[in-house]
Amino acid sequence: MNRIATGFVLLIMCSLTIQAQQPAAHNDVLIKNAVVMTVTHGIVQNGSVYIKDGKVAGVGKDVNAPSSATVIDAGGKYLTPGIVDSHSHIALDDDVNEATSPITPQMMMIDAFDYQDKAIYRGLAGGVTTSLLLHGSANMIGGQAVVIKHKYGLNRDALLFPGAPRSIKFASGENPKRVYGGKDQLPSTRMGNFAVQREALTQAQDYMREWEDYNAKVKKGDKDASPPKRDLKMEALADVLRGNLLVQIHCYRADELLTEMAIAKEFGYKVRAFHHALEAYKVADQLAANNVAIATFSDWWGYKQEAWDAIPWNAVMSMRKGVRVAIKSDSEDFARRLNQEAAKSIRYGGATDEEALKMITLNAAWIIGVDDKVGSIDVGKDADLVIWDGYPLSSYGVPNKVFIDGDVYFDRSLPGFGMTHYSEGQ
Amino acid sequence: MKNQSRVVDAWPLVLGLIIWFSAAAVAQQKPTVLKGGKLLTVSHGTIENGVLVMQNGKIIVVGAEGSVKIPKDARVIDATGMTIYPGLIDSEDNLGLTEISAEQSTNDLIESSEEIMPHMHVYDAFHAESELIPVARLNGVTNALIAPDSKDTLPGQDSFVQLAGKSSEEMLLIRDIAMPLNFTGDQRRNESWDKRKFPQTRMGMAAQLRQAFLDAQDYARHWADYEKKKNEVAQKPDAKDTKPGDKDKDKKTPTAPKRDLKLEALLPYLQGNKPIVLAAEEANDLQTAVSLAHEFKLRFVLNHLSHSQSVLDYVAGLKVPVIVGPIYEDPKSYERYDAVYGLPAQLYKRGVKIVFASFDAHNVRNLPYQAGYATAFGLPYDEALKAITLNAAETWGVADQLGSLDAGKTANVVVANGDPLDLRTDVKQVFIAGQEVPMTSRQTRLRDQYSGQ
Numbered sequence: 001m002n003r004i005a006t007g008f009v010l011l012i013m014c015s016l017t018i019q020a021q022q023p024a025a026h027n028d029v030l031i032k033n034a035v036v037m038t039v040t041h042g043i044v045q046n047g048s049v050y051i052k053d054g055k056v057a058g059v060g061k062d063v064n065a066p067s068s069a070t071v072i073d074a075g076g077k078y079l080t081p082g083i084v085d086s087h088s089h090i091a092l093d094d095d096v097n098e099a100t101s102p103i104t105p106q107m108m109m110i111d112a113f114d115y116q117d118k119a120i121y122r123g124l125a126g127g128v129t130t131s132l133l134l135h136g137s138a139n140m141i142g143g144q145a146v147v148i149k150h151k152y153g154l155n156r157d158a159l160l161f162p163g164a165p166r167s168i169k170f171a172s173g174e175n176p177k178r179v180y181g182g183k184d185q186l187p188s189t190r191m192g193n194f195a196v197q198r199e200a201l202t203q204a205q206d207y208m209r210e211w212e213d214y215n216a217k218v219k220k221g222d223k224d225a226s227p228p229k230r231d232l233k234m235e236a237l238a239d240v241l242r243g244n245l246l247v248q249i250h251c252y253r254a255d256e257l258l259t260e261m262a263i264a265k266e267f268g269y270k271v272r273a274f275h276h277a278l279e280a281y282k283v284a285d286q287l288a289a290n291n292v293a294i295a296t297f298s299d300w301w302g303y304k305q306e307a308w309d310a311i312p313w314n315a316v317m318s319m320r321k322g323v324r325v326a327i328k329s330d331s332e333d334f335a336r337r338l339n340q341e342a343a344k345s346i347r348y349g350g351a352t353d354e355e356a357l358k359m360i361t362l363n364a365a366w367i368i369g370v371d372d373k374v375g376s377i378d379v380g381k382d383a384d385l386v387i388w389d390g391y392p393l394s395s396y397g398v399p400n401k402v403f404i405d406g407d408v409y410f411d412r413s414l415p416g417f418g419m420t421h422y423s424e425g426q
Numbered sequence: 427m428k429n430q431s432r433v434v435d436a437w438p439l440v441l442g443l444i445i446w447f448s449a450a451a452v453a454q455q456k457p458t459v460l461k462g463g464k465l466l467t468v469s470h471g472t473i474e475n476g477v478l479v480m481q482n483g484k485i486i487v488v489g490a491e492g493s494v495k496i497p498k499d500a501r502v503i504d505a506t507g508m509t510i511y512p513g514l515i516d517s518e519d520n521l522g523l524t525e526i527s528a529e530q531s532t533n534d535l536i537e538s539s540e541e542i543m544p545h546m547h548v549y550d551a552f553h554a555e556s557e558l559i560p561v562a563r564l565n566g567v568t569n570a571l572i573a574p575d576s577k578d579t580l581p582g583q584d585s586f587v588q589l590a591g592k593s594s595e596e597m598l599l600i601r602d603i604a605m606p607l608n609f610t611g612d613q614r615r616n617e618s619w620d621k622r623k624f625p626q627t628r629m630g631m632a633a634q635l636r637q638a639f640l641d642a643q644d645y646a647r648h649w650a651d652y653e654k655k656k657n658e659v660a661q662k663p664d665a666k667d668t669k670p671g672d673k674d675k676d677k678k679t680p681t682a683p684k685r686d687l688k689l690e691a692l693l694p695y696l697q698g699n700k701p702i703v704l705a706a707e708e709a710n711d712l713q714t715a716v717s718l719a720h721e722f723k724l725r726f727v728l729n730h731l732s733h734s735q736s737v738l739d740y741v742a743g744l745k746v747p748v749i750v751g752p753i754y755e756d757p758k759s760y761e762r763y764d765a766v767y768g769l770p771a772q773l774y775k776r777g778v779k780i781v782f783a784s785f786d787a788h789n790v791r792n793l794p795y796q797a798g799y800a801t802a803f804g805l806p807y808d809e810a811l812k813a814i815t816l817n818a819a820e821t822w823g824v825a826d827q828l829g830s831l832d833a834g835k836t837a838n839v840v841v842a843n844g845d846p847l848d849l850r851t852d853v854k855q856v857f858i859a860g861q862e863v864p865m866t867s868r869q870t871r872l873r874d875q876y877s878g879q
Contacts, residue, residue: 118759125763174528281876301869302558302788304528311869317877333754336763340795346850395798395848416762 027051027383027406029424030065034074034387039081039354039362039376049079051383054405059377070424074387077400080357081377082129082384083338084364086295087248087275087328089134090119090335091148097136098143099179102187103200105168105236107143109133115148115156119332124150124410126336127392127399128329129384130161132368134275137171137250138179140187140197144168144236145248147368149384149404153421165369167272168240170197171250172260173306194259201267204237211238246272246369248295252306254282261290273367275328278310281317288322293367295328298344315359316349326364343393353393457481457497458860460841463505468512468808468816469830478510480837483859488831508854511811511846512830513568513838515818517749518703518729518783519790521559521570522552522587522594527788536575537582541613541625542638544691546582548572549601554594558787560867563589565791566840566853569599569818569828571783576608576705579631580638583691584703586822588838590858603822605695606703607635609715610730632714639722642692648683655680698725703749705729709737716744727821731773732766733758742776747821750780750813753796753803764803770813771804780809781818798847810847836860 029051036047036059050058050065058064089096095112098104113133123131129150135142147164172193181188187196210228217225239245249260251274264271270291274280277294278301280287287294296318301310319325327342329335342360345351351359365375374382383406390396402410407423414420458480465476467488477494479486487494496502525532534551537543552572562570568589574581583602591597613631615623625631659679694700704719704726706712712734719726728748731741732755741748750770757765773780782797784790797810805813819829827836837860844851856863 119756122757122763281873299792300789302526305526308526309872311872313869313873317873332756337754337799340799340849343849347852390802394850395795396802398802 027054027423028066028069029072029406030063030069031072031074031079031385031387032063033076034079035076036060036377037078037080037354037357037392038378039358040378042354046076047079049377049383049385051385051403051406054383054407056377056379056381056383059379072387072401072424078388078392078397079377080127080386080388080392081361081375082386082402082404083127083360084326084362084368084370084375085123085128085131085329085335085338085360086273086326086364086367087134087330088123088131088335089136089330090123090131090332091115091117092133093117097138097179099136099138102140102176102180102193102196103233104135104139104143105141105200105240106232107135108146109135109143110146110160113146113148113156113159115154115159119335120148120150120159121152121410122332123329123335124152124402125399125412127339127386127388127402128335129386129402129404130365130368130370130374131335132167132248134167134248135169137169137175140171140176140193141200141237142169142171144245147370150402151404151407151409151421153409161370161373163373165246166239166244167246167248167368168236169248169250170260172197172256173250173252174304175250190256194263198263198266200237201241201263204234204241205267207231207234208238208241240269241267243269246367248273248275248367250275252276252278253309254279257283258286261286261292272369273324273326276307276330277318278307278314280323281311281314282309284318284321284323287318291324293324293326293363294318295326295364295367297330297334298327298341299348312344312348315345316351316355319345319351319355319359320349324363324366325359326367327359328364339388339392339397340395343395343397346393356393455482457486457500458857459496459500459502460505460508460510460839461496461502462491463508463510463841465831466509466511466811466846467831468812469832476510478831478839480839480857480860483837483861485831485833485835485837485839487833505841507843508841509844509846509851510831511566511840511842512815512835513828513840513856513858514566514793514814514846515781515822515828516562516567516570516784516790516793516814517781517818517821518573518584518785519562519570520575520787521562521572521589521790522554522556523548523572523574524787525553525556525558536577538577541578541615541631541634542580542688543578543582544580544605544638544695545687546574547602548574548582548585549594549598552585552587552594552598554591554597557868558790559589560864561788561869562790563856563858563863564853564865564867564870565794566842566846566856567790567793568838568840568856568858569824570790571603571822573606573703576606576610577613579608579613579635581606581608586824588858590861590863600822600824602694602700604701604703604727605691606705606729607715607719607724607726608705609635609711609718610705610707611711628711628714632718635718636721638689639692639696639718642689642696643722645683645686645689646693646696652680652682695724696722698723700725702726703729706731706734707755708733709735712737712741730755731769733761735761735765735769735772738772738776738778741773742778747779747781747817748773749783749821751782751796752785753800767799768803770800770810774805774809779817779821780813781821782813792849794847795849798845798849801847807847 032048036044048063050063092112093114134145145167147161148159187193273293275295299312338360342356362375365371385403387401389400460478465473475491573584584604586600586603706715784793816829819825839857841855842853
């Protein structure tokens with residue numbers, strides 16, 4: 001009995017210690033006097049957001065909050081959800097491409113994740129709170145992504161987005177054919193690209209069949225059945241075919257967007273989003289019909305042949321045809337000012353301010369599969385919020401304070417690096 | 427034959443008509459009037475409800491409605507609700523030197539075989555029909571300083587262009603206006619160890635530059651000696667009588683030194699006739715480059731200074747204009763996130779004349795947004811606008827013609843539906859030398875094609 005009691009006390013002490021180390025459980029903050037851009041239910045003038053235990057617990061003109069809550073007066077500034085970057089290569093220390101084979105689905109970006117990279121902090125200072133860190137585009141099937149929250153300053157695992165779905169990066173077009181063609185290897189053409197992709201997926205079908213056969217034998221009680229060899233590469237592709245991975249495809253040209261969708265149909269998986277997709281405006285109807293999103297640049301063009309038909313109206317033209325559109329960074333620089341990139345869609349095509357904001361919040365969150373947790377200011381969602389100096393969707397918007405899970409991770413008013421991690425009121 | 431002679435006979439008449447028509451066209455070009463807009467003159471404040479009159483490529487009058495007489499025959503454009511400002515000037519970009527970055531056949535950006543290439547002239551490559559030019563001017567950029575890429579210490583000489591015209595001849599306003607001297611570290615030849623090539627280090631780059639300028643000085647001396655001797659010979663009446671084998675060989679007609687285009691190209695800069703555009707990012711490189719410029723008494727404009735925050739007082743003391751940034755340059759790991767964003771404001775506070783540049787080709791159109799963003803980090807709005815108009819015109823010696831809405835200047839005028847520095851603003855019409863530029867580009871054509879228009 002004694003031993004058990006002691007153990008019990010120790011267990012309680014342990015859990016207390018763990019709780020004390022998790023500030024998210026403590027914050028109890030009311031942000032008031034803000035222009036709240038919710039993304040999902042309009043703009044609330046003179047609005048408030050109540051944060052409790054790292055989540056949004058109330059949002060609107062009048063919000064019930066206990067008198068004990070710490071009050072932050074936003075002074076009439078704009079408040080938006082944290083920005084979500086649906087295509088990033090930061091914090092990977094240039095280990096972005098395992099360009100030694102065109103099919104490397106077993107590459108895990110988390111194994112290269114450098115959680116101390118200053119780029120995480122600089123994105124945070126630009127209002128980015130969630131990023132999808134992807135493999136590069138050297139390979140037809142590159143590797144599996146990692147989803148992070150920009151909690152710069154904490155340890156590695158604290159930056160991982162809890163419960164985010166797994167994503168895998170495919171690529172097509174010029175990059176794979178250049179990388180392997182340059183070495184006189186397959187693929188060096190678009191024909192080669194897609195042949196390599198189909199072949200890998202076909203092998204995965206065989207691999208799945210072998211396991212299904214084995215499992216069926218075991219189920220029947222066959223004690224002599226010997227399991228097939230486990231193959232990480234094939235397992236990753238099998239997960240694509242089983243629908244366990246969100247498929248993110250780097251793809252520029254209209255014809256390739258169509259081919260990728262046809263291959264997905266042929267093998268029975270879904271494409272979550274096309275990345276770059278600079279010619280999406282040419283086949284927007286088909287993208288919309290297949291419920292495939294795009295993560296695109298606002299106005300970047302001409303850097304290579306397959307970016308020659310890029311037009312800054314791509315985002316809005318595609319959106320008007322029913323495509324879910326996100327503006328992404330794909331660059332350490334753009335990640336610091338995605339708000340400006342999104343605002344360009346107001347000028348090019350006449351997006352409303354809310355539509356523009358959605359391109360860097362809720363739509364981007366959908367591409368990553370975390371739209372139930374982030375991307376808008378709604379009760380129950382993570383309290384990832386940005387208070388802005390200036391109007392966010394203009395040349396003049398600069399984050400003043402950035403919250404993740406209710407804690408402050410960036411505060412412009414602080415001297416030095418202006419980064420920090422603290423809970424308001426503590 | 428008969429026909430031919432008739433044509434020939436008719437020539438004087440045809441020529442006469444042509445001369446008469448063109449003279450009439452110049453003299454009788456209808457004035458164009460922009461009426462009712464908000465004029466951001468840059469030189470003398472904002473005029474609400476302004477009137478701007480253009481004729482024969484020039485701005486004729488600028489003033490408030492009521493105070494300006496509108497010519498009777500004028501074509502009047504209602505600009506009510508519009509904001510009107512001078513054409514924007516990009517102080518460094520690569521327009522006309524590239525089409526598709528990754529396609530080498532479309533690039534004429536840099537001659538990278540050697541580092542000292544002052545005899546490369548941007549005007550020899552400038553492609554007037556580039557698809558990138560309409561894209562840039564559709565957002566109000568009307569003039570640019572075109573530079574080669576910066577991978578050489580001395581990559582060649584810049585040209586100042588107007589972004590509309592019938593040909594490159596017409597668009598190249600000033601050839602060899604300035605010469606970049608790049609000292610950012612990127613000019614080192616960082617090939618692999620077994621392929622190493624001089625200059626691998628900053629020491630190598632500096633030594634190579636010094637030698638080039640010394641060689642050019644030598645070259646100038648040889649030519650000066652030659653000219654002097656030639657004159658002496660020409661002035662001495664007995665010179666012609668000097669016979670071969672005379673002791674006084676100096677009196678003989680001297681032989682001209684061999685011409686060297688590379689060294690010749692450096693002379694206008696060594697003589698201080700034209701500015702060097704001195705590029706450095708970090709404080710140590712900046713001071714090395716400035717020492718070198720001082721050593722050879724070069725006149726210079728500074729470029730970049732992205733990571734020179736620790737020596738801004740020193741920069742101010744140099745009393746030269748600075749092409750700042752680009753402010754989107756990533757900060758160094760020891761710098762605060764806004765160190766480069768804030769650089770324009772920090773320089774302005776110290777009295778430095780600043781200008782902005784896109785340092786790009788495809789994204790030249792975004793030039794005004796850089797100026798706008800700098801205001802979010804402390805640069806006064808008027809200074810930001812100046813940095814892409816009048817300051818730039820002054821820096822490049824064209825302020826008598828460009829950079830502000832003033833009578834007598836070239837009619838490079840932009841009409842937009844709002845704040846020129848805000849990325850939500852839509853440019854409605856651009857005038858270059860008084861002509862309405864077609865508001866179309868390869869991109870608008872693609873847009874219209876796929877919009878079903």
